[in-house]
Amino acid sequence: xxxxxxxxxxxxxxxxxxxxxxxxxxxxxxxxxxxxxxxxxxxxxxxxxxxxxxxxxxxxxxxxxxxxxxxxxxxxxxxxxxxxxxxxxxxxxxxxxxxxxxxxxxxxxxxxxxxxxxxxxxxxxxxxxxxxxxxxxxxxxxxxxxxxxxxxxxxxxxxxxxxxxxxxxxxxxxxxxxxxxxxxxxxxxxxxxxxxxxxxxxxxxxxxxxxxxxxxxxxxxxxxxxxxxxxxxxxxxxxxxxxxxxxxxxxxxxxxxxxxxxxxxxxxxx
Amino acid sequence: xxxxxxxxxxxxxxxxxxxxxxxxxxxxxxxxxxxxxxxxxxxxxxxxxxxxxxxxxxxxxxxxxxxxxxxxxxxxxxxxxxxxxxxxxxxxxxxxxxxxxxxxxxxxxxxxxxxxxxxxxxxxxxxxxxxxxxxxxxxxxxxxxxxxxxxxxxxxxxxxxxxxxxxxxxxxxxxxxxxxxxxxxxxxxxxxxxxxxxxxxxxxxxxxxxxxxxxxxxxxxxxxxxxxxxxxxxxxxxxxxxxxxxxxxxxxxxxxxxxxxxxxxxxxxxxxxxxxxxxxxxxxxxxxxxxxxxxxxxxxxxxxxxxxxxxxxxxxxxxxxxxxxxxxxxxxxxxxxxxxxxxxxxxxxxxxxxxxxxxxxxxxxxxxxxxxxxxxxxxxxxxxxxxxxxxxxxxxxxxxxxxxxxxxxxxx
Ligand code: SF4
Ligand code: SF4
Numbered sequence: 001x002x003x004x005x006x007x008x009x010x011x012x013x014x015x016x017x018x019x020x021x022x023x024x025x026x027x028x029x030x031x032x033x034x035x036x037x038x039x040x041x042x043x044x045x046x047x048x049x050x051x052x053x054x055x056x057x058x059x060x061x062x063x064x065x066x067x068x069x070x071x072x073x074x075x076x077x078x079x080x081x082x083x084x085x086x087x088x089x090x091x092x093x094x095x096x097x098x099x100x101x102x103x104x105x106x107x108x109x110x111x112x113x114x115x116x117x118x119x120x121x122x123x124x125x126x127x128x129x130x131x132x133x134x135x136x137x138x139x140x141x142x143x144x145x146x147x148x149x150x151x152x153x154x155x156x157x158x159x160x161x162x163x164x165x166x167x168x169x170x171x172x173x174x175x176x177x178x179x180x181x182x183x184x185x186x187x188x189x190x191x192x193x194x195x196x197x198x199x200x201x202x203x204x205x206x207x208x209x210x211x212x213x214x215x216x217x218x219x220x221x222x223x224x225x226x227x228x229x230x231x232x233x234x235x236x237x238x239x240x241x242x243x244x245x246x247x248x249x250x251x252x253x254x255x256x257x258x259x260x261x262x263x264x265x266x267x268x269x270x
Numbered sequence: 271x272x273x274x275x276x277x278x279x280x281x282x283x284x285x286x287x288x289x290x291x292x293x294x295x296x297x298x299x300x301x302x303x304x305x306x307x308x309x310x311x312x313x314x315x316x317x318x319x320x321x322x323x324x325x326x327x328x329x330x331x332x333x334x335x336x337x338x339x340x341x342x343x344x345x346x347x348x349x350x351x352x353x354x355x356x357x358x359x360x361x362x363x364x365x366x367x368x369x370x371x372x373x374x375x376x377x378x379x380x381x382x383x384x385x386x387x388x389x390x391x392x393x394x395x396x397x398x399x400x401x402x403x404x405x406x407x408x409x410x411x412x413x414x415x416x417x418x419x420x421x422x423x424x425x426x427x428x429x430x431x432x433x434x435x436x437x438x439x440x441x442x443x444x445x446x447x448x449x450x451x452x453x454x455x456x457x458x459x460x461x462x463x464x465x466x467x468x469x470x471x472x473x474x475x476x477x478x479x480x481x482x483x484x485x486x487x488x489x490x491x492x493x494x495x496x497x498x499x500x501x502x503x504x505x506x507x508x509x510x511x512x513x514x515x516x517x518x519x520x521x522x523x524x525x526x527x528x529x530x531x532x533x534x535x536x537x538x539x540x541x542x543x544x545x546x547x548x549x550x551x552x553x554x555x556x557x558x559x560x561x562x563x564x565x566x567x568x569x570x571x572x573x574x575x576x577x578x579x580x581x582x583x584x585x586x587x588x589x590x591x592x593x594x595x596x597x598x599x600x601x602x603x604x605x606x607x608x609x610x611x612x613x614x615x616x617x618x619x620x621x622x623x624x625x626x627x628x629x630x631x632x633x634x635x636x637x638x639x640x641x642x643x644x645x646x647x648x649x650x651x652x653x654x655x656x657x658x659x660x661x662x663x664x665x666x667x668x669x670x671x672x673x674x675x676x677x678x679x680x681x682x
Contacts, residue, residue: 106318143397145394147393
């Protein structure tokens with residue numbers, strides 16, 4: 001069961017036969033309020049994000065991806081990281097009492113990181129954001145014993161927190177260190193990015209936004225806002241879309257191209 | 271050859287119960303450690319997002335691998351028809367099942383969500399080697415129990431060979447599967463090689479036999495049952511062969527890695543510059559776990575001394591744990607290589623390890639959980655040999671070797 005056609009948390013069965021006109025649409029803003037009805041204490045609500053859970057299945061019409069232009073990624077800028085932290089409640093993580101700060105840094109969840117590289121030959125410095133690469137052939141999904149790690153039809157790789165048993169095998173398998181294990185008790189979390197002790201998580205391309213009909217991620221927006229525009233988010237399947245257009249124009253490659261994972265995130269200038 | 275008589279372990283009650291009490295105490299402490307980690311979360315362990323499998327995995331994998339090797343003694347008797355080993359078969363089966371249960375328990379209790387075990391038992395992803403292993407492990411216990419029945423019950427006798435052969439093949443699959451957990455991880459420099467699977471098979475032979483020898487010698491000594499020099503000689507020679515086999519595979523493993531340009535730096539890390547991992551490799555795995563026991567086993571004088579043989583077995587076990595430590599933890603501590611030709615200057619937030627060697631130090635609860643697993647295996651074995659007829663009454667030379675028996679009767 002490597003491909004779910006639906007959001008894992010939803011048990012609504014879409015009925016394509018009865019709703020032919022809805023079938024191809026990617027979102028519907030119908031069930032607003034329903035999702036906000038039962039909210040546990042301590043859960044921070046962001047109404048905009050939970051307003052409209054999708055009611056139609058995810059299709060493979062789109063495949064979400066990114067092109068990151070490392071030439072534009074500025075040294076010292078952490079706009080994307082900060083935006084991701086805020087968007088997905090990573091800034092709500094609480095430091096367990098009595099832990100050494102360095103150890104906590106190595107334990108807390110990180111979805112996107114700012115990586116700085118030096119070319120061994122030329123000494124040239126390169127900056128880039130690194131997150132889950134949303135592999136088309138994801139090793140994390142292959143190894144997950146319960147199928148909790150899964151790839152949606154639109155290419156997003158994520159973890160079903162209800163079936164994850166916390167074995168961390170996916171973390172062993174991911175070539176990009178993209179995943180984080182929740183080592184500590186979780187007090188505060190967002191409904192759109194549920195977080196539970198003992199489960200694994202990673203970048204999900206702001207799936208809640210996409211399922212609500214938005215067409216970009218928090219990191220891409222933030223990068224744009226601070227004026228760098230190093231992250232271009234879009235649909236890899238759309239031959240005339242901006243993403244494919246950009247990919248045609250620049251030389252891009254995958255990190256660990258040799259593994260032939262056909263990642264959804266591509267980099268220019270590395 | 272005389273018929274082999276099996277008897278329950280008949281040490282004094284007081285000694286038996288105090289042994290059980292000690293083991294139960296160790297298990298309770300291990301259980302509390304697991305509870306503590308489960309309650310607090312894994313932040314109390316030394317594990318991080320870089321080193322995600324810690325000391326519990328070292329113990330669990332070691333026990334599981336040894337379980338498969340412990341059954342080897344029975345296989346030699348049944349599958350390869352070596353009558354000399356037949357009296358050893360029952361204990362071998364019991365120990366195999368016990369070690370596996372101990373190892374699995376550690377594995378399960380180290381999960382982030384051990385309460386979701388039912389999920390793991392009902393939801394499968396068949397492309398995952400881990401999921402296969404769940405079947406391989408549970409199947410193993412079932413088959414070993416069946417195998418024990420064929421050995422113990424007269425009615426089971428005709429099935430002994432087919433069931434034994436099946437158990438043998440299953441066991442090979444199991445160790446191959448365990449080795450493959452690591453062997454198929456393409457993203458990690460240390461693992462991406464097919465050599466790991468056969469290497470794990472040979473390791474299982476060595477570690478399983480070492481544990482077997484120790485348990486056999488201890489239980490016989492406590493109950494004043496004799497083990498003849500012939501039997502000990504055979505067992506220690508077999509151990510020597512397996513330890514040499516591990517050494518050979520270790521050599522092949524590192525040579526293939528050194529040959530590949532991509533993997534040279536991880537080799538440099540493990541063999542030269544890896545600090546604690548280099549130390550554990552050379553001192554633990556090579557010296558204590560391989561060369562020293564080989565020296566004892568093939569020493570003209572010491573090799574005849576039962577104490578020396580017991581020491582060699584203990585050293586092999588220590589070496590096995592060291593090997594697992596290097597394989598499992600050293601390979602995670604080494605930074606994953608993502609950018610060939612570049613050096614990682616920063617990798618996320620300060621302290622967020624990725625470009626540098628990740629720190630890991632096992633915490634006490636992790637170690638206690640692992641030791642608890644060992645105690646579970648020993649407890650099962652202790653109870654088993656006490657209440658059922660697992661141990662032969664004698665392994666004296668004349669009881670196990672028809673030639674010795676014949677020679678003795680001629681003398682009389
Ligand atoms: S980058 Fe890692 S976590 Fe993301 S899909 Fe690929 S293997 Fe899975
Ligand atoms: S930690 Fe969770 S998502 Fe990862 S492999 Fe295990 S069950 Fe699957």
